[in-house]
Amino acid sequence: xxxxxxxxxxxxxxxxxxxxxxxxxxxxxxxxxxxxxxxxxxxxxxxxxxxxxxxxxxxxxxxxxxxxxxxxxxxxxxxxxxxxxxxxxxxxxxxxxxxxxxxxxxxxxxxxxxxxxxxxxxxxxxxxxxxxxxxxxxxxxxxxxxxxxxxxxxxxxxxxxxxxxxxxxxxxxxxxxxxxxxxxxxxxxxxxxxxxxxxxxxxxxxxxxxxxxxxxx
Amino acid sequence: xxxxxxxxxxxxxxxxxxxxxxxxxxxxxxxxxxxxxxxxxxxxxxxxxxxxxxxxxxxxxxxxxxxxxxxxxxxxxxxxxxxxxxxxxxxxxxxxxxxxxxxxxxxxxxxxxxxxxxxxxxxxxxxxxxxxxxxxxxxxxxxxxxxxxxxxxxxxxxxxxxxxxxxxxxxxxxxxxxxxxxxxxxxxxxxxxxxxxxxxxxxxxxxxxxxxxxxxxxxxxxxxxxxxxxxxxxxxxxxxxxxxxxxx
Ligand SMILES: [Zn+2]
Numbered sequence: 001x002x003x004x005x006x007x008x009x010x011x012x013x014x015x016x017x018x019x020x021x022x023x024x025x026x027x028x029x030x031x032x033x034x035x036x037x038x039x040x041x042x043x044x045x046x047x048x049x050x051x052x053x054x055x056x057x058x059x060x061x062x063x064x065x066x067x068x069x070x071x072x073x074x075x076x077x078x079x080x081x082x083x084x085x086x087x088x089x090x091x092x093x094x095x096x097x098x099x100x101x102x103x104x105x106x107x108x109x110x111x112x113x114x115x116x117x118x119x120x121x122x123x124x125x126x127x128x129x130x131x132x133x134x135x136x137x138x139x140x141x142x143x144x145x146x147x148x149x150x151x152x153x154x155x156x157x158x159x160x161x162x163x164x165x166x167x168x169x170x171x172x173x174x175x176x177x178x179x180x181x182x183x184x185x186x187x188x189x190x191x192x193x194x195x196x197x198x199x200x201x202x203x204x205x206x207x208x209x210x211x212x213x214x215x216x217x
Numbered sequence: 218x219x220x221x222x223x224x225x226x227x228x229x230x231x232x233x234x235x236x237x238x239x240x241x242x243x244x245x246x247x248x249x250x251x252x253x254x255x256x257x258x259x260x261x262x263x264x265x266x267x268x269x270x271x272x273x274x275x276x277x278x279x280x281x282x283x284x285x286x287x288x289x290x291x292x293x294x295x296x297x298x299x300x301x302x303x304x305x306x307x308x309x310x311x312x313x314x315x316x317x318x319x320x321x322x323x324x325x326x327x328x329x330x331x332x333x334x335x336x337x338x339x340x341x342x343x344x345x346x347x348x349x350x351x352x353x354x355x356x357x358x359x360x361x362x363x364x365x366x367x368x369x370x371x372x373x374x375x376x377x378x379x380x381x382x383x384x385x386x387x388x389x390x391x392x393x394x395x396x397x398x399x400x401x402x403x404x405x406x407x408x409x410x411x412x413x414x415x416x417x418x419x420x421x422x423x424x425x426x427x428x429x430x431x432x433x434x435x436x437x438x439x440x441x442x443x444x445x446x447x448x449x450x451x452x453x454x455x456x457x458x459x460x461x462x463x464x465x
Binding site: 038042045046049050053054057058063066067070071074075078134136137140155156158159160162163164165167180183184187190191 | 231232233235236238239240241242263266267269270271273274275276278281282284287288290291292294295444
Protein backbone atom coordinates (compact mmCIF):
# COMPACT_ATOMS: atom_id res chain seq x y z
CA UNK A 1 0.00 0.00 0.00
CA UNK A 2 1.09 3.52 -0.67
CA UNK A 3 -0.02 7.09 -0.70
CA UNK A 4 -1.83 9.12 1.85
CA UNK A 5 -5.27 7.72 1.55
CA UNK A 6 -4.09 4.12 1.20
CA UNK A 7 -2.26 4.07 4.45
CA UNK A 8 -1.39 1.25 6.73
CA UNK A 9 -1.95 2.97 10.04
CA UNK A 10 -3.83 0.99 12.66
CA UNK A 11 -6.90 3.21 12.61
CA UNK A 12 -8.78 4.21 9.51
CA UNK A 13 -7.29 7.32 7.99
CA UNK A 14 -9.34 10.47 8.04
CA UNK A 15 -9.41 12.53 4.89
CA UNK A 16 -7.11 15.48 5.46
CA UNK A 17 -10.01 17.92 5.85
CA UNK A 18 -11.38 15.91 8.77
CA UNK A 19 -8.55 15.82 11.23
CA UNK A 20 -9.35 16.06 14.91
CA UNK A 21 -8.57 19.76 15.06
CA UNK A 22 -10.73 20.55 12.05
CA UNK A 23 -13.63 18.65 13.60
CA UNK A 24 -13.26 20.64 16.83
CA UNK A 25 -13.09 23.85 14.82
CA UNK A 26 -16.26 22.96 12.90
CA UNK A 27 -18.11 22.12 16.11
CA UNK A 28 -17.10 25.51 17.46
CA UNK A 29 -18.20 27.27 14.28
CA UNK A 30 -21.60 25.58 14.40
CA UNK A 31 -22.05 26.70 18.01
CA UNK A 32 -21.27 30.28 16.98
CA UNK A 33 -23.60 30.03 13.97
CA UNK A 34 -26.37 28.97 16.35
CA UNK A 35 -25.90 32.39 17.96
CA UNK A 36 -26.14 34.14 14.62
CA UNK A 37 -22.41 34.68 14.02
CA UNK A 38 -22.09 35.47 10.32
CA UNK A 39 -18.30 35.34 10.25
CA UNK A 40 -18.42 31.79 11.57
CA UNK A 41 -21.05 30.95 9.00
CA UNK A 42 -18.90 32.30 6.19
CA UNK A 43 -15.92 30.32 7.41
CA UNK A 44 -17.87 27.07 7.58
CA UNK A 45 -19.38 27.77 4.17
CA UNK A 46 -15.89 28.29 2.76
CA UNK A 47 -14.72 25.01 4.26
CA UNK A 48 -17.44 23.06 2.51
CA UNK A 49 -18.07 25.03 -0.64
CA UNK A 50 -15.12 23.75 -2.61
CA UNK A 51 -15.56 20.07 -1.90
CA UNK A 52 -19.33 20.23 -2.39
CA UNK A 53 -19.00 22.27 -5.59
CA UNK A 54 -16.55 19.79 -7.01
CA UNK A 55 -18.59 16.79 -5.97
CA UNK A 56 -21.84 18.26 -7.29
CA UNK A 57 -20.61 19.80 -10.53
CA UNK A 58 -19.06 16.47 -11.34
CA UNK A 59 -22.47 14.87 -11.01
CA UNK A 60 -24.52 17.55 -12.71
CA UNK A 61 -21.96 19.29 -14.91
CA UNK A 62 -23.72 22.50 -13.89
CA UNK A 63 -22.50 24.96 -11.33
CA UNK A 64 -25.92 26.57 -10.99
CA UNK A 65 -27.41 23.27 -9.83
CA UNK A 66 -24.45 22.71 -7.49
CA UNK A 67 -24.75 26.21 -6.08
CA UNK A 68 -28.44 25.75 -5.44
CA UNK A 69 -27.82 22.50 -3.55
CA UNK A 70 -24.98 24.08 -1.53
CA UNK A 71 -27.07 27.11 -0.64
CA UNK A 72 -30.16 25.05 0.21
CA UNK A 73 -27.90 22.96 2.45
CA UNK A 74 -26.37 25.93 4.23
CA UNK A 75 -29.73 27.64 4.54
CA UNK A 76 -30.67 24.63 6.70
CA UNK A 77 -27.33 24.77 8.53
CA UNK A 78 -27.98 28.43 9.36
CA UNK A 79 -31.46 27.72 10.66
CA UNK A 80 -30.76 24.43 12.45
CA UNK A 81 -27.28 24.99 13.85
CA UNK A 82 -28.79 25.22 17.32
CA UNK A 83 -30.16 21.70 16.95
CA UNK A 84 -26.75 20.20 16.19
CA UNK A 85 -25.81 18.25 19.30
CA UNK A 86 -22.50 16.80 18.19
CA UNK A 87 -23.69 13.20 18.31
CA UNK A 88 -22.53 12.94 14.71
CA UNK A 89 -19.56 14.60 13.06
CA UNK A 90 -20.24 18.06 11.61
CA UNK A 91 -19.19 16.75 8.23
CA UNK A 92 -21.62 13.81 8.36
CA UNK A 93 -24.42 16.13 9.48
CA UNK A 94 -23.78 18.66 6.70
CA UNK A 95 -23.24 16.02 4.03
CA UNK A 96 -26.46 14.32 5.14
CA UNK A 97 -28.37 17.53 4.47
CA UNK A 98 -26.51 18.01 1.18
CA UNK A 99 -27.27 14.45 0.14
CA UNK A 100 -31.03 14.94 0.58
CA UNK A 101 -30.94 18.27 -1.23
CA UNK A 102 -28.85 16.82 -4.05
CA UNK A 103 -31.11 13.82 -4.47
CA UNK A 104 -34.13 16.09 -4.77
CA UNK A 105 -32.36 18.45 -7.13
CA UNK A 106 -31.28 15.61 -9.39
CA UNK A 107 -34.79 14.26 -9.51
CA UNK A 108 -36.29 17.62 -10.38
CA UNK A 109 -33.62 18.30 -12.94
CA UNK A 110 -33.79 14.89 -14.56
CA UNK A 111 -35.33 16.52 -17.61
CA UNK A 112 -32.22 18.63 -18.09
CA UNK A 113 -29.78 15.87 -17.25
CA UNK A 114 -31.56 13.69 -19.79
CA UNK A 115 -30.48 16.21 -22.44
CA UNK A 116 -26.93 15.12 -21.76
CA UNK A 117 -27.82 11.92 -23.61
CA UNK A 118 -26.59 9.14 -21.37
CA UNK A 119 -26.38 6.82 -24.36
CA UNK A 120 -23.76 8.95 -26.04
CA UNK A 121 -20.50 7.04 -26.49
CA UNK A 122 -17.96 7.53 -23.73
CA UNK A 123 -14.73 9.24 -24.69
CA UNK A 124 -11.94 6.85 -25.65
CA UNK A 125 -9.07 6.32 -23.25
CA UNK A 126 -5.47 6.26 -24.29
CA UNK A 127 -2.78 4.29 -22.54
CA UNK A 128 -0.41 7.24 -22.06
CA UNK A 129 0.56 6.99 -18.39
CA UNK A 130 0.89 10.75 -17.90
CA UNK A 131 -2.65 11.35 -19.09
CA UNK A 132 -4.16 8.42 -17.36
CA UNK A 133 -5.39 9.80 -14.06
CA UNK A 134 -6.89 12.90 -15.56
CA UNK A 135 -8.30 11.07 -18.52
CA UNK A 136 -9.78 8.39 -16.32
CA UNK A 137 -11.40 11.12 -14.26
CA UNK A 138 -12.98 12.66 -17.35
CA UNK A 139 -14.14 9.25 -18.33
CA UNK A 140 -15.55 8.55 -14.87
CA UNK A 141 -17.46 11.81 -14.93
CA UNK A 142 -19.16 10.68 -18.13
CA UNK A 143 -19.74 7.18 -16.82
CA UNK A 144 -21.20 8.38 -13.51
CA UNK A 145 -24.03 10.12 -15.32
CA UNK A 146 -25.22 6.70 -16.44
CA UNK A 147 -25.66 5.44 -12.88
CA UNK A 148 -28.81 5.85 -10.79
CA UNK A 149 -28.63 8.89 -8.48
CA UNK A 150 -28.11 6.90 -5.25
CA UNK A 151 -25.25 4.92 -6.80
CA UNK A 152 -23.63 8.06 -8.18
CA UNK A 153 -23.74 9.75 -4.80
CA UNK A 154 -22.39 6.66 -3.04
CA UNK A 155 -19.46 6.53 -5.46
CA UNK A 156 -18.56 10.16 -4.81
CA UNK A 157 -18.97 9.89 -1.05
CA UNK A 158 -16.69 6.87 -0.94
CA UNK A 159 -13.99 7.50 -3.52
CA UNK A 160 -13.82 11.26 -3.68
CA UNK A 161 -14.82 12.41 -0.21
CA UNK A 162 -13.33 9.38 1.52
CA UNK A 163 -16.16 8.45 3.87
CA UNK A 164 -16.33 5.10 5.62
CA UNK A 165 -19.19 2.73 4.95
CA UNK A 166 -20.82 3.61 8.29
CA UNK A 167 -20.53 7.34 7.63
CA UNK A 168 -22.11 6.94 4.20
CA UNK A 169 -24.96 4.97 5.75
CA UNK A 170 -25.52 7.89 8.18
CA UNK A 171 -25.35 10.45 5.39
CA UNK A 172 -27.68 8.50 3.13
CA UNK A 173 -29.92 7.38 5.97
CA UNK A 174 -29.83 3.74 4.95
CA UNK A 175 -28.39 0.49 6.34
CA UNK A 176 -24.69 -0.30 5.87
CA UNK A 177 -25.58 -3.25 3.66
CA UNK A 178 -27.51 -0.99 1.32
CA UNK A 179 -24.40 1.18 0.94
CA UNK A 180 -22.33 -1.90 0.07
CA UNK A 181 -24.96 -3.05 -2.41
CA UNK A 182 -25.13 0.37 -4.07
CA UNK A 183 -21.37 0.44 -4.44
CA UNK A 184 -21.34 -3.15 -5.67
CA UNK A 185 -23.79 -2.35 -8.48
CA UNK A 186 -22.06 0.92 -9.31
CA UNK A 187 -18.71 -0.85 -9.57
CA UNK A 188 -20.11 -3.59 -11.79
CA UNK A 189 -21.60 -0.97 -14.11
CA UNK A 190 -18.39 1.07 -14.23
CA UNK A 191 -16.38 -2.02 -15.03
CA UNK A 192 -18.71 -2.89 -17.87
CA UNK A 193 -18.36 0.62 -19.24
CA UNK A 194 -14.60 0.84 -18.85
CA UNK A 195 -12.86 0.40 -22.16
CA UNK A 196 -9.59 -1.49 -22.26
CA UNK A 197 -7.07 0.77 -20.61
CA UNK A 198 -3.33 0.43 -20.95
CA UNK A 199 -2.31 -2.17 -18.43
CA UNK A 200 -5.86 -2.85 -17.30
CA UNK A 201 -7.80 -5.98 -17.96
CA UNK A 202 -10.62 -5.74 -20.45
CA UNK A 203 -13.81 -5.04 -18.57
CA UNK A 204 -15.64 -8.24 -19.45
CA UNK A 205 -12.82 -10.42 -18.27
CA UNK A 206 -12.45 -8.59 -14.97
CA UNK A 207 -16.17 -8.66 -14.44
CA UNK A 208 -16.28 -12.40 -15.05
CA UNK A 209 -13.39 -13.04 -12.70
CA UNK A 210 -14.70 -10.72 -10.05
CA UNK A 211 -18.19 -12.04 -9.86
CA UNK A 212 -17.77 -15.74 -10.59
CA UNK A 213 -14.31 -17.16 -10.51
CA UNK A 214 -11.88 -17.36 -7.78
CA UNK A 215 -8.39 -16.53 -8.90
CA UNK A 216 -5.37 -17.61 -6.96
CA UNK A 217 -1.95 -16.27 -7.61
CA UNK B 218 -13.66 -25.30 -7.53
CA UNK B 219 -14.30 -22.80 -4.78
CA UNK B 220 -14.70 -23.97 -1.24
CA UNK B 221 -17.75 -22.46 0.44
CA UNK B 222 -15.67 -20.74 3.12
CA UNK B 223 -13.33 -19.26 0.52
CA UNK B 224 -16.25 -18.00 -1.48
CA UNK B 225 -17.82 -16.32 1.55
CA UNK B 226 -14.43 -14.74 2.25
CA UNK B 227 -14.17 -13.55 -1.33
CA UNK B 228 -17.66 -12.05 -1.28
CA UNK B 229 -17.00 -10.24 1.98
CA UNK B 230 -13.66 -8.90 0.77
CA UNK B 231 -15.12 -7.91 -2.59
CA UNK B 232 -17.82 -5.80 -0.92
CA UNK B 233 -15.29 -4.10 1.37
CA UNK B 234 -12.73 -3.24 -1.33
CA UNK B 235 -13.90 0.37 -1.87
CA UNK B 236 -12.99 1.18 1.74
CA UNK B 237 -9.75 -0.76 1.61
CA UNK B 238 -8.98 1.49 -1.36
CA UNK B 239 -9.99 4.74 0.31
CA UNK B 240 -8.20 3.82 3.54
CA UNK B 241 -11.27 3.91 5.77
CA UNK B 242 -11.53 0.25 6.77
CA UNK B 243 -11.04 -0.45 10.48
CA UNK B 244 -8.09 -2.56 11.54
CA UNK B 245 -10.43 -5.39 12.56
CA UNK B 246 -12.03 -5.45 9.13
CA UNK B 247 -8.67 -5.30 7.44
CA UNK B 248 -7.31 -8.19 9.49
CA UNK B 249 -10.30 -10.15 8.32
CA UNK B 250 -10.09 -9.53 4.58
CA UNK B 251 -6.47 -8.71 3.79
CA UNK B 252 -5.20 -12.31 3.98
CA UNK B 253 -7.77 -13.22 1.34
CA UNK B 254 -7.04 -10.21 -0.87
CA UNK B 255 -3.31 -11.03 -0.81
CA UNK B 256 -3.88 -14.43 -2.35
CA UNK B 257 -6.86 -13.70 -4.61
CA UNK B 258 -5.92 -12.35 -8.01
CA UNK B 259 -9.44 -11.11 -8.77
CA UNK B 260 -9.58 -9.12 -5.52
CA UNK B 261 -6.07 -7.76 -6.05
CA UNK B 262 -6.93 -6.61 -9.52
CA UNK B 263 -10.19 -5.09 -8.36
CA UNK B 264 -8.37 -3.29 -5.54
CA UNK B 265 -5.99 -1.77 -8.06
CA UNK B 266 -8.98 -0.58 -10.09
CA UNK B 267 -10.63 0.85 -6.97
CA UNK B 268 -7.46 2.77 -6.13
CA UNK B 269 -7.29 4.12 -9.63
CA UNK B 270 -10.83 5.47 -9.17
CA UNK B 271 -9.85 7.02 -5.82
CA UNK B 272 -6.76 8.62 -7.33
CA UNK B 273 -8.71 9.95 -10.29
CA UNK B 274 -11.52 11.43 -8.24
CA UNK B 275 -9.24 12.98 -5.62
CA UNK B 276 -6.75 14.50 -8.06
CA UNK B 277 -6.79 18.33 -7.97
CA UNK B 278 -9.38 19.88 -10.22
CA UNK B 279 -8.61 22.01 -13.22
CA UNK B 280 -11.47 24.28 -12.30
CA UNK B 281 -12.36 25.65 -8.91
CA UNK B 282 -15.25 27.85 -7.94
CA UNK B 283 -14.85 30.78 -5.58
CA UNK B 284 -17.33 30.59 -2.69
CA UNK B 285 -17.80 34.37 -2.31
CA UNK B 286 -20.49 35.05 -4.92
CA UNK B 287 -22.54 32.01 -3.90
CA UNK B 288 -22.24 32.91 -0.23
CA UNK B 289 -23.50 36.42 -0.92
CA UNK B 290 -26.50 34.99 -2.75
CA UNK B 291 -27.22 32.84 0.27
CA UNK B 292 -26.95 35.78 2.65
CA UNK B 293 -29.29 37.79 0.44
CA UNK B 294 -31.74 34.93 0.74
CA UNK B 295 -31.33 34.68 4.50
CA UNK B 296 -31.81 38.42 4.84
CA UNK B 297 -34.88 38.24 2.67
CA UNK B 298 -33.42 40.51 0.02
CA UNK B 299 -33.35 37.84 -2.65
CA UNK B 300 -36.23 35.78 -4.02
CA UNK B 301 -36.20 32.06 -3.34
CA UNK B 302 -34.38 30.33 -6.18
CA UNK B 303 -36.41 28.83 -8.96
CA UNK B 304 -36.64 25.10 -9.25
CA UNK B 305 -33.46 23.65 -10.66
CA UNK B 306 -35.12 22.19 -13.71
CA UNK B 307 -36.41 25.58 -14.76
CA UNK B 308 -33.19 27.48 -14.47
CA UNK B 309 -31.06 28.66 -17.26
CA UNK B 310 -28.10 26.55 -18.19
CA UNK B 311 -25.66 29.15 -17.10
CA UNK B 312 -22.28 27.95 -15.93
CA UNK B 313 -20.27 26.02 -18.43
CA UNK B 314 -19.07 22.55 -17.62
CA UNK B 315 -15.37 22.36 -16.91
CA UNK B 316 -14.93 20.54 -20.18
CA UNK B 317 -11.62 19.21 -21.35
CA UNK B 318 -8.92 21.75 -20.84
CA UNK B 319 -6.21 21.92 -23.43
CA UNK B 320 -3.60 22.22 -20.71
CA UNK B 321 -4.43 18.83 -19.27
CA UNK B 322 -1.97 17.62 -16.72
CA UNK B 323 -1.02 21.12 -15.70
CA UNK B 324 -3.27 21.62 -12.76
CA UNK B 325 -3.06 25.08 -11.41
CA UNK B 326 -3.70 25.78 -7.78
CA UNK B 327 -5.97 28.61 -6.73
CA UNK B 328 -4.38 31.84 -7.85
CA UNK B 329 -5.98 35.04 -6.61
CA UNK B 330 -6.27 37.52 -9.40
CA UNK B 331 -3.18 39.60 -9.02
CA UNK B 332 -2.56 43.27 -9.47
CA UNK B 333 -1.01 42.61 -12.84
CA UNK B 334 -4.29 41.13 -14.02
CA UNK B 335 -6.21 44.13 -12.84
CA UNK B 336 -3.69 46.59 -14.22
CA UNK B 337 -3.53 45.03 -17.66
CA UNK B 338 -7.25 44.75 -17.93
CA UNK B 339 -7.59 48.27 -16.70
CA UNK B 340 -5.56 49.37 -19.70
CA UNK B 341 -7.95 47.49 -21.95
CA UNK B 342 -11.01 49.15 -20.57
CA UNK B 343 -9.63 52.62 -20.16
CA UNK B 344 -12.40 53.90 -22.40
CA UNK B 345 -14.98 52.88 -19.86
CA UNK B 346 -13.66 54.81 -16.92
CA UNK B 347 -17.13 55.80 -15.84
CA UNK B 348 -18.12 52.21 -15.30
CA UNK B 349 -14.78 51.18 -13.93
CA UNK B 350 -14.62 53.78 -11.23
CA UNK B 351 -17.61 52.03 -9.69
CA UNK B 352 -16.47 48.53 -10.37
CA UNK B 353 -12.95 48.89 -9.07
CA UNK B 354 -13.95 50.62 -5.91
CA UNK B 355 -16.25 47.85 -4.99
CA UNK B 356 -15.88 44.37 -6.30
CA UNK B 357 -18.55 43.56 -3.76
CA UNK B 358 -20.98 45.63 -5.79
CA UNK B 359 -20.17 43.98 -9.06
CA UNK B 360 -20.48 40.57 -7.61
CA UNK B 361 -23.80 41.14 -5.96
CA UNK B 362 -25.00 42.00 -9.41
CA UNK B 363 -24.51 38.35 -10.10
CA UNK B 364 -27.86 37.85 -8.46
CA UNK B 365 -29.33 41.28 -8.66
CA UNK B 366 -29.62 42.49 -12.20
CA UNK B 367 -31.08 45.78 -11.07
CA UNK B 368 -27.68 46.78 -9.70
CA UNK B 369 -25.68 45.51 -12.68
CA UNK B 370 -24.74 47.20 -15.87
CA UNK B 371 -27.50 45.73 -18.00
CA UNK B 372 -27.21 43.59 -21.08
CA UNK B 373 -23.66 42.47 -20.77
CA UNK B 374 -22.14 39.06 -20.30
CA UNK B 375 -20.27 38.31 -17.11
CA UNK B 376 -17.47 35.85 -17.65
CA UNK B 377 -14.80 34.18 -15.54
CA UNK B 378 -11.83 32.32 -16.92
CA UNK B 379 -9.94 29.41 -15.45
CA UNK B 380 -7.45 30.97 -13.06
CA UNK B 381 -4.54 29.18 -14.69
CA UNK B 382 -4.97 31.46 -17.70
CA UNK B 383 -2.46 34.25 -18.18
CA UNK B 384 -3.64 37.77 -18.94
CA UNK B 385 -2.48 37.43 -22.51
CA UNK B 386 -4.34 34.17 -23.00
CA UNK B 387 -7.56 35.62 -21.60
CA UNK B 388 -7.28 38.71 -23.78
CA UNK B 389 -6.58 36.57 -26.81
CA UNK B 390 -9.56 34.31 -26.00
CA UNK B 391 -11.84 37.35 -25.81
CA UNK B 392 -10.42 38.93 -28.95
CA UNK B 393 -10.75 35.76 -30.98
CA UNK B 394 -14.39 35.31 -29.99
CA UNK B 395 -15.23 38.90 -30.89
CA UNK B 396 -15.71 40.21 -27.37
CA UNK B 397 -14.74 43.54 -25.87
CA UNK B 398 -14.36 44.22 -22.17
CA UNK B 399 -16.74 46.77 -20.70
CA UNK B 400 -16.26 46.10 -16.98
CA UNK B 401 -13.82 44.62 -14.55
CA UNK B 402 -12.23 42.34 -13.80
CA UNK B 403 -13.31 42.60 -10.19
CA UNK B 404 -11.31 41.13 -7.34
CA UNK B 405 -12.61 37.65 -8.13
CA UNK B 406 -11.69 37.89 -11.82
CA UNK B 407 -15.18 38.47 -13.20
CA UNK B 408 -15.20 40.51 -16.41
CA UNK B 409 -18.14 42.20 -18.10
CA UNK B 410 -18.05 41.91 -21.89
CA UNK B 411 -20.10 42.71 -24.99
CA UNK B 412 -19.75 41.64 -28.59
CA UNK B 413 -17.41 43.89 -30.56
CA UNK B 414 -20.13 44.19 -33.18
CA UNK B 415 -22.78 45.50 -30.78
CA UNK B 416 -23.55 49.18 -30.50
CA UNK B 417 -22.12 51.37 -27.80
CA UNK B 418 -25.43 51.35 -25.93
CA UNK B 419 -27.22 48.63 -24.05
CA UNK B 420 -27.55 46.01 -26.74
CA UNK B 421 -31.15 46.84 -27.34
CA UNK B 422 -31.67 45.76 -30.92
CA UNK B 423 -32.59 42.23 -31.97
CA UNK B 424 -29.33 42.04 -33.88
CA UNK B 425 -27.34 42.97 -30.78
CA UNK B 426 -29.14 40.37 -28.72
CA UNK B 427 -28.39 37.74 -31.33
CA UNK B 428 -24.73 38.76 -31.23
CA UNK B 429 -24.81 38.34 -27.45
CA UNK B 430 -26.23 34.83 -27.76
CA UNK B 431 -23.65 33.84 -30.36
CA UNK B 432 -20.84 35.22 -28.24
CA UNK B 433 -22.16 33.50 -25.14
CA UNK B 434 -22.38 30.15 -26.94
CA UNK B 435 -18.86 30.54 -28.34
CA UNK B 436 -17.40 31.28 -24.94
CA UNK B 437 -19.25 28.44 -23.23
CA UNK B 438 -17.66 26.08 -25.72
CA UNK B 439 -14.23 27.23 -24.58
CA UNK B 440 -12.96 24.87 -21.87
CA UNK B 441 -10.91 27.68 -20.30
CA UNK B 442 -14.08 29.59 -19.47
CA UNK B 443 -15.41 28.82 -16.01
CA UNK B 444 -18.80 30.32 -16.64
CA UNK B 445 -20.68 32.91 -18.66
CA UNK B 446 -23.78 34.63 -17.42
CA UNK B 447 -25.92 37.14 -19.25
CA UNK B 448 -26.82 40.12 -17.08
CA UNK B 449 -30.19 41.29 -18.24
CA UNK B 450 -31.57 44.76 -18.31
CA UNK B 451 -34.96 45.89 -17.16
CA UNK B 452 -36.89 44.57 -14.21
CA UNK B 453 -40.21 45.87 -15.43
CA UNK B 454 -41.86 44.60 -18.60
CA UNK B 455 -42.22 48.10 -19.93
CA UNK B 456 -38.50 48.78 -19.78
CA UNK B 457 -36.81 49.75 -22.99
CA UNK B 458 -34.28 46.99 -22.63
CA UNK B 459 -35.71 43.79 -23.96
CA UNK B 460 -34.41 40.85 -21.95
CA UNK B 461 -31.90 38.64 -23.59
CA UNK B 462 -33.18 35.12 -23.87
CA UNK B 463 -31.17 33.21 -21.34
CA UNK B 464 -29.25 30.05 -21.34
CA UNK B 465 -28.53 29.41 -25.00
ZN1 LIG C 1 -11.26 -12.57 -3.73
